[in-house]
Amino acid sequence: QEYDLVIRGGTVVTAADTVLADVGIVGEKIVAVALDLPRGAEEIDATGLLVMPGGIDSHVHLAQPSFGGPKMADGFETGTRSALAGGNTTVMPFALQPRGASLRESVMAYHKEADGQALCDYAFHMIVTNADSTVLEQELPALIADGYTSLKIFMTYEDMVLNDREILGVLDSARRHNALVMVHCEGYDAIRYMTERLELEGKTAPYYHGVSRPQSVEREATHRAISHAELAGARMMIVHVSGREPMEQIRWAQQRGIPILAETCTQYVSLEADDLAGLNMDESGGKYVCSPPPREKADWEAIWEGIRTGVFQTFSSDHCPFFYEGEDGKKNAKARTSFKWVPNGIPGVAVRMPILFSEGVRKGRITVNEFVALTSTNHARIYGLYPRKGSIAPGFDADIVLWDADREVTITQDLMQHGADYTPYEGMEVTGWPVMTMLRGRVAMRDDKVLASRGNGGFISRTEE
Numbered sequence: 197q198e199y200d201l202v203i204r205g206g207t208v209v210t211a212a213d214t215v216l217a218d219v220g221i222v223g224e225k226i227v228a229v230a231l232d233l234p235r236g237a238e239e240i241d242a243t244g245l246l247v248m249p250g251g252i253d254s255h256v257h258l259a260q261p262s263f264g265g266p267k268m269a270d271g272f273e274t275g276t277r278s279a280l281a282g283g284n285t286t287v288m289p290f291a292l293q294p295r296g297a298s299l300r301e302s303v304m305a306y307h308k309e310a311d312g313q314a315l316c317d318y319a320f321h322m323i324v325t326n327a328d329s330t331v332l333e334q335e336l337p338a339l340i341a342d343g344y345t346s347l348k349i350f351m352t353y354e355d356m357v358l359n360d361r362e363i364l365g366v367l368d369s370a371r372r373h374n375a376l377v378m379v380h381c382e383g384y385d386a387i388r389y390m391t392e393r394l395e396l397e398g399k400t401a402p403y404y405h406g407v408s409r410p411q412s413v414e415r416e417a418t419h420r421a422i423s424h425a426e427l428a429g430a431r432m433m434i435v436h437v438s439g440r441e442p443m444e445q446i447r448w449a450q451q452r453g454i455p456i457l458a459e460t461c462t463q464y465v466s467l468e469a470d471d472l473a474g475l476n477m478d479e480s481g482g483k484y485v486c487s488p489p490p491r492e493k494a495d496w497e498a499i500w501e502g503i504r505t506g507v508f509q510t511f512s513s514d515h516c517p518f519f520y521e522g523e524d525g526k527k528n529a530k531a532r533t534s535f536k537w538v539p540n541g542i543p544g545v546a547v548r549m550p551i552l553f554s555e556g557v558r559k560g561r562i563t564v565n566e567f568v569a570l571t572s573t574n575h576a577r578i579y580g581l582y583p584r585k586g587s588i589a590p591g592f593d594a595d596i597v598l599w600d601a602d603r604e605v606t607i608t609q610d611l612m613q614h615g616a617d618y619t620p621y622e623g624m625e626v627t628g629w630p631v632m633t634m635l636r637g638r639v640a641m642r643d644d645k646v647l648a649s650r651g652n653g654g655f656i657s658r659t660e661e
């Protein structure tokens with residue numbers, strides 16, 4: 197038999213087109229996309245379903261310690277299980293360099309967490325917190341040469357913030373060695389000022405997390421990052437853009453020919469500032485604390501405008517899961533005393549594709565081809581996984597999601613299959629749901645049951661970029 201597996205009768209969707217076709221697979225690879233392929237050793241009936249490239253979520257956090265704070269709710273096993281449940285086949289978590297530590301050793305520590313544990317494929321971005329000359333001239337170039345071709349830096353957080361000279365140093369090294377710098381754009385000093393002021397006024401409920409970092413704080417940092425990219429001549433990706441003001445800064449830069457890439461995330465078209473509101477510390481506002489914080493409904497429209505007009509190339513989850521009650525049901529006591537102690541991040545790797553499909557494709561804001569570009573193809577192209585990942589065509593890995601465009605689902609904690617003890621998207625209704633996820637030719641999720649096991653996911657090297 198010519199094919200190990202034929203996915204028959206579905207509608208194959210790529211970033212470029214939509215065609216009725218069968219997909220022929222041999223081993224881990226797609227070898228044919230055409231009508232009426234001969235029978236395979238195995239057959240999957242995809243009649244009435246969309247056949248799309250498996251999701252690539254290029255912004256997730258797994259097994260990442262928060263300094264002195266609570267433990268992350270997902271390691272690589274549960275985090276990648278949740279990814280598969282949501283139609284993804286590749287995730288890109290961050291390897292955080294603790295201040296003062298070796299960048300190389302930090303990357304190796306994440307390999308130790310991931311290798312043999314992951315259920316779907318993965319590649320790492322580095323987080324550079326220490327921009328000294330050893331890091332910039334030796335460790336970073338060597339790691340870039342080894343295929344770790346993207347890294348993130350922060351403009352806020354005590355334990356991660358870089359000053360402007362350090363940012364320029366990182367950008368300069370990245371330019372010389374051809375890496376992509378992802379930037380968290382929020383101004384550290386402005387947030388500190390606002391936090392102190394709110395504390396003096398006794399405003400410490402979760403709601404004030406959002407008040408402590410309004411859009412002006414993100415807008416200022418976004419503009420500053422763009423200016424630094426222009427000055428250093430470096431490639432830059434502005435991550436997790438939350439609303440109109442930073443979006444407009446990026447559009448302004450792109451219109452001037454400054455090559456800035458940008459990402460937005462699920463929460464910026466589906467959660468809002470009022471979700472954080474709570475009259476006292478026991479209320480559930482803490483479930484929505486992430487940075488940048490969710491904005492207003494009017495900002496959702498600005499984000500859609502940016503998605504439609506190409507300001508944003510990628511749509512990610514920024515899955516960054518923490519326990520709400522705490523692992524033992526009471527550990528997060530400190531977080532109930534002030535928003536400042538609530539770890540910044542929410543889980544969402546399993547809902548990224550369903551929410552974008554439902555709010556975007558089903559509501560006529562984007563085409564299904566744009567959906568594929570925003571959830572898979574552009575991530576692969578930008579981060580060097582293409583042409584192994586990110587499309588359905590001969591030669592690509594058989595990473596495929598079968599999608600029921602009409603299925604109506606109410607999002608619940610049970611469906612997430614993550615490690616966190618809640619989902620901020622609880623009760624949200626979506627139309628369109630992944631019914632099967634295939635990882636390199638093997639069924640990894642079917643009908644909400646994850647069938648892959650630890651070690652089925654592998655590290656994707658980006659050396660042949």
Ligand code: DUC
Nearest residue numbers: 380487514516540541
């Ligand atoms: N930045 C992220 O990318 N994720 C969660 C929190 C943060 O600050």
Ligand code: ZN
Nearest residue numbers: 333337372373
């Ligand atoms: Zn060099």
Ligand code: ZN
Nearest residue numbers: 380435436487
């Ligand atoms: Zn960030």
Ligand code: ZN
Nearest residue numbers: 255257514516
């Ligand atoms: Zn993140």
